[in-house]
Amino acid sequence: MNATTATKERAVRGRGAKRRIRLPATRTDWSQCDPANLEHPGLYINRELSWLEFNQRVLNQALDPGHPLLERVKFLAIVATNLDEFFMVRVATLLKKYRAGIEDVSPDGLNTEQQLAATRARSSEMMGALQRCWREQLRPALASEGVHILDPEEYTPQIAAHLAHYFRAEILPVLTPLAFDPGHPFPYISNLSRNFAVVVRHSGRTKFARVKIPATLDRFVTIPADMSPHAGLTFAFLEDIVRANLHHLFPGTDLQSAHLFRIIRDTDMVIQEDEADDLLESVDRSLKQLRYGALCLLEVEEAMPRRVLNILVENFEIDEDVVLRTSERMDWDDWHQLTRLHLPHLKDAPFSPRTIWSGYTEIFDDLREEDVLVHHPFDSFSSVEAFLRAAIEDPQVIAIKMTLYRIGANSPVVDMLVTAAEQGKQVAVLVELKARFDERNNIAWATRMESAGIHVVYGIVSLKTHGKLCLIIRKEPDGIRRYAHVATGNYNRATAQVYTDIGLFTSDSAIVDDISEVFNYLTGYSSRRTYDQLLVAPVSLRSQMKALIDRECEHHRAGRPARLIFKLNAIADPGMIRNLYRASQCGIPVDLIVRGVCCLRPGIPGISDTITVRSIVGRFLEHSRIYSFENGGDPEVYIGSADLMERNLDRRVEVLCPVHQPDLRAHLRDVVLETLLVDTDRARVLRTDGSYVQVNGEPGSEPINAQKRLLDVYSMLSSSSL
Structure with missing residues (x-):
């Protein structure tokens, strides 16, 4: 972190950062509300607490033996991912207000301080429930199905030697120890990273270093079957392997201890409208600034000594309320890796989604006769791809317009739009650069489409474009005719396999007229205040x-x-x-x-x-x-x-x-x-x-x-x- 960034972080926190946040004493009684006063706080549930109750319902799926076992593990990982995002955005927003002294009162009557206290308490409770779910239910159930994950005390000498060799060959080359002393400033710690705070004796003095565990390495490391004390599949935790072999990074020193910690930063991107002359440049600049977002959570091992914790707290410039001690594992998002095991009997049975169009030559003829409704994932996303393929292959199609929100890492939709542009069709795409957590993907796709000659619009500075629209313009014997797809979900093949979403294909003249006007609003200047159908x-x-x-x-x-x-x-x-x-x-x-x-x-x-x-x-x-x-x-x-x-x-x-x-x-x-x-x-x-x-x-x-x-x-x- 450079000096300017550190100064900005201190300025954001302001005075009073050491105040203890208090839990709300009582809740408003809705039974006393006057039916004539619909603004009474008792009539509203707190948004943050309501979201946490949703995440609890997801956790309930992990606890439910009615789901196949690896599906329960999947739900456990989703709960953890959701909590991380909740801290990165919602808790981060509350913290910004709190540090700035803004006493914002929510519709349910809680001020900023009370919301922070309530959400932290409920989040901590949920994390404890997640850990118990793994320890008491899922881990034993996996073991009964032949999937074992060993703790260090379970290593045999042969396993320990194998993992030491694995460390030297596969892990050591990608680790970088960073010292922290007067000659080495406190290192930058990236968002969501797992790290060891290492204490060593060197040249007669106690010194500190940080070792980051790269996210590119698998969290669950396979132990060969002929070494395992169990039948089936056996794994070791990556962090346990690193901890046991850290001495290889500090030769000639006395490695005294190593303590795992993890941080979550504020990732809520704010773009000032008066500074956004170039939205692409502004988003890219904001993404770089978010690398240094203020900490929302510092998660540390229960056994971390006070002296080591103080070093972290002082250098992150945070108060104690941001610290969470845990006696369990961290970063449960990695449990998604277990769901990729080839154990079909522990997963939901696969199904074949319905295919609407076997080809694409008949699509426009069909839509002139009647509308078509699709319901993903019960209906295949291939219907959307066939619609675009028809537009590419049909020489009568002269233009395609589309909005893209969450495009995904691999996008056949973008490939098809590029092909259409290369064939001389006019293609205009609105790419929402501000789609949270997909900003970098969207910037990359936008750049590629622009280089292919597609007209790319980045949306409106003060708004996110969240609508899902595709409009195809076709020159037919009786004149120009338009065909549209309106959806509830993103143009993303991966999410269409697990999200329930509705899509409507139509050539209804009143609807496509309105959709054309929406695209004019997005790509040009329009003050239209009413639409006939939409x-x-x-x-x-x-x-x-x-x-x-x-x-x-x-x-x-x-x-x-x-x-x-x-x-x-x-x-x-x-x-x-x-x-x-x-x-x-x-x-x-x-x-x-x-x-x-x-x-x-x-x-x-x-x-x-x-x-x-x-x-x-x-x-x-x-x-x-x-x-x-x-x-x-x-x-x-x-x-x-x-x-x-x-x-x-x-x-x-x-x-x-x-x-x-x-x-x-x-x-x-x-x-x-x-x-x-x-x-x-x-x-x-x-x-x-x-x-x-x-x-x-x-x-x-x-x-x-x-x-x-x-x-x-x-x-x-x-x-x-x-």
């Missing part, structure tokens, strides 16, 4: 969503059928929550299927007693957004990219698209949504107090797993589209 944020989505909910109230008051069914990932926007409370006060049934954060409290008499909230966490990540309005007996259904959060409504470009075709609309309502609403296996219901409980089915009945049922539904459908 609900577009930040232009009109908030006001139009409120109008649709208000319309449902009018239907109910007039005695016409009224009901709201929303499936989404998060509900946190206070204004939208109040709209739903008013709908409930009108007497409208409101069924919410919310995977993650839900700040709304259901079941409050006179306020939310007609609202139910359920969350489904299962084999696939529920990611689709579907909004269904009964509309007096003439149902309307929208799909798209937007959740009901302030960022989606006000700070992102989002698109919700109506599904006009009656059979597709009926499928979404009567098959997809209703199946999710009867789940009694993976569904959990939100109670008024913010806790989630198992949904109970009829006594003696088999539990209903909605995702399994949908797998059966799609497997029975023919290869033709819906």
